[in-house]
Amino acid sequence: xxxxxEIKDVRKRYxxxxxxxxxxxxxxxxxxxxxxxxxxxxxxxxxxxxxxLARADSGSVRVMGEDVVTGYRSARRMxxxxxxxxxxxxxxxxxxxxxxxxxxxxxxxxxxxIDEILHNLDLTSKADANMRSLSGGMKRRVxxxxxxxxxxxxxxxxxxxxxxxxxxRQGLWKFMRTLNREGHTIVLTTHYLxxxxxxxxxxxxxxxxxxxxxxxTRNLLETFSGLYLKLRVDSQELPASGSFKVTESDxxxxxxxxxxxxxxxxxLAQLRKAxxxxxxxxxxxxxxxxxxxxxMNRH
Amino acid sequence: xxxxxxxxxKELLRFWKVAFQTVAAPILTSILYLVIxxxxxxGHVKVYETVSYSAFLVPGLxxxxxxxxxxxxxxxxxxxxxxxxxxxxxLLPPISYGEFFCAYVLASVARGLSVxxxxxxxxxxxxxxxxxxxxxxxxxxxxxxxxxxxLGMVAGIWAEKFDQLAAFQNFVILPLTFLxxxxxxxxxxxxxxxxxxxxxxxxxxxxGFRYGFFGVSDAPPAVSxxxxxxxxxxxxxxxLLLLRSxxxxxx
Numbered sequence: 244x245x246x247x248x249e250i251k252d253v254r255k256r257y258x259x260x261x262x263x264x265x266x267x268x269x270x271x272x273x274x275x276x277x278x279x280x281x282x283x284x285x286x287x288x289x290x291x292x293x294x295x296l297a298r299a300d301s302g303s304v305r306v307m308g309e310d311v312v313t314g315y316r317s318a319r320r321m322x323x324x325x326x327x328x329x330x331x332x333x334x335x336x337x338x339x340x341x342x343x344x345x346x347x348x349x350x351x352x353x354x355x356x357i358d359e360i361l362h363n364l365d366l367t368s369k370a371d372a373n374m375r376s377l378s379g380g381m382k383r384r385v386x387x388x389x390x391x392x393x394x395x396x397x398x399x400x401x402x403x404x405x406x407x408x409x410x411x412r413q414g415l416w417k418f419m420r421t422l423n424r425e426g427h428t429i430v431l432t433t434h435y436l437x438x439x440x441x442x443x444x445x446x447x448x449x450x451x452x453x454x455x456x457x458x459x460t461r462n463l464l465e466t467f468s469g470l471y472l473k474l475r476v477d478s479q480e481l482p483a484s485g486s487f488k489v490t491e492s493d494x495x496x497x498x499x500x501x502x503x504x505x506x507x508x509x510x511l512a513q514l515r516k517a518x519x520x521x522x523x524x525x526x527x528x529x530x531x532x533x534x535x536x537x538x539m540n541r542h
Numbered sequence: 543x544x545x546x547x548x549x550x551x552k553e554l555l556r557f558w559k560v561a562f563q564t565v566a567a568p569i570l571t572s573i574l575y576l577v578i579x580x581x582x583x584x585g586h587v588k589v590y591e592t593v594s595y596s597a598f599l600v601p602g603l604x605x606x607x608x609x610x611x612x613x614x615x616x617x618x619x620x621x622x623x624x625x626x627x628x629x630x631x632x633l634l635p636p637i638s639y640g641e642f643f644c645a646y647v648l649a650s651v652a653r654g655l656s657v658x659x660x661x662x663x664x665x666x667x668x669x670x671x672x673x674x675x676x677x678x679x680x681x682x683x684x685x686x687x688x689x690x691x692x693l694g695m696v697a698g699i700w701a702e703k704f705d706q707l708a709a710f711q712n713f714v715i716l717p718l719t720f721l722x723x724x725x726x727x728x729x730x731x732x733x734x735x736x737x738x739x740x741x742x743x744x745x746x747x748x749x750g751f752r753y754g755f756f757g758v759s760d761a762p763p764a765v766s767x768x769x770x771x772x773x774x775x776x777x778x779x780x781x782l783l784l785l786r787s788x789x790x791x792x793x
Contacts, residue, residue: 295792315636347545347548
């Protein structure tokens with residue numbers, strides 16, 4: 244089975260800026276893949292090259308086995324892209340926008356499928372409204388609908404939830420999961436680490452045009468992040484002789500950093516031995532933000 | 543064919559939905575030119591023996607409207623799509639650069655011809671006019687609107703801001719059309735300006751088009767046809783190369 248997206252040693256330079264510096268990456272069919280990185284890391288440039296909006300200086304990109312340059316017609320049919328910017332054509336209504344977009348992909352009788360997309364994205368009541376009259380959230384949904392008109396097996400969403408309210412964000416997450424269950428491969432770039440942690444089965448992190456981490460979300464969390472043990476105790480200080488590391492303290496509240504669960508018992512024993520009584524106790528699991536910060540600092 | 547036809551339809555709808563501004567307004571402007579110039583100069587200027595000044599003006603005004611509107615259509619559509627970012631909707635699908643070119647140019651031809659036909663029909667009330675070579679008239683109308691549609695694409699692709707496009711329109715297109723003999727015969731100009739006019743391709747567009755109405759012209763009609771045909775071939779080729787390279791569209 245071909246990977247949904249296969250990127251091989253892609254390089255791209257904009258003047259003095261090396262936007263992509265030898266990126267290789269394979270996204271398998273059926274995944275929800277998260278592409279993470281700080282601003283200017285090259286996420287949008289990479290997406291643009293996959294979508295044919297930009298051309299790589301060297302390297303190759305295939306979508307479902309089709310080269311995006313030499314086999315662009317097939318490759319683009321396989322791909323639906325939700326752009327980052329909230330763009331629209333002010334001359335048309337929602338339905339016209341979708342009908343035209345379907346036509347660009349060679350689909351003539353798109354009516355029933357467009358009705359279904361409108362329904363799924365809760366846009367039916369706005370079908371005949373002009374694009375100009377829609378709120379930002381509604382315009383975002385139309386962008387998602389436009390990416391789906393040709394039923395692409397691979398869907399790329401470039402920061403789909405940037406500047407979107409909580410309700411729509413959750414609606415979009417639910418919708419992405421549904422699409423994924425129906426067999427679509429989803430690629431997501433995001434700033435929100437919570438979003439990536441919640442949705443993505445695998446994550447690639449970009450920094451300065453290079454992939455600095457690429458693994459399953461679970462492995463990344465396990466490999467890079469420790470645990471945080473939050474304690475409320477009966478004293479204002481902890482024994483100095485302890486082998487643990489205090490990362491934060493506020494009165495009787497302390498946060499300790501542990502490498503993994505096996506350290507937990509030893510730490511508790513040391514505290515007991517020092518005569519410290521624990522009043523409250525919480526273990527925080529690893530989170531992606533910590534992983535992200537550590538990986539970005541390491542490279 | 544569907545992607546091309548859809549893009550063509552979208553481009554046609556784009557100007558047709560605001561036809562009051564894109565078709566009716568330029569027709570009114572041309573009629574005002576006709577009324578003002580023919581009343582002000584009608585008694586003083588005689589260009590050809592057999593043709594009244596008002597009748598002489600009509601083909602020039604029709605062609606001027608065709609040229610300006612064909613240019614405006616493709617250039618404004620592209621710059622608007624680029625500035626607002628919705629050009630991405632046309633760049634993501636599998637539309638070839640050839641289809642892209644044909645759709646934009648044909649829509650420009652459609653708008654140019656709509657306005658030109660509108661001006662022609664409206665002037666019937668003011669001027670007694672006959673057409674000696676309708677095939678000649680139609681050929682020039684189509685070729686010249688396609689040239690300007692293509693030029694509009696080049697300008698729309700090149701320009702990154704609205705004022706750059708406005709500069710192109712005001713400092714290139716407008717002088718070339720006004721100095722092409724819309725309102726006068728170049729034979730009434732001093733010799734130096736006559737010579738300069740012969741380097742203006744717009745002169746051949748107007749002159750050849752006018753020949754189709756009256757059977758008389760300043761330049762030999764075959765020369766006009768060659769100039770116009772060559773311009774079309776050269777500009778189309780250049781525009782297609784530009785599109786293929788992805789210049790300022792695919793970064």
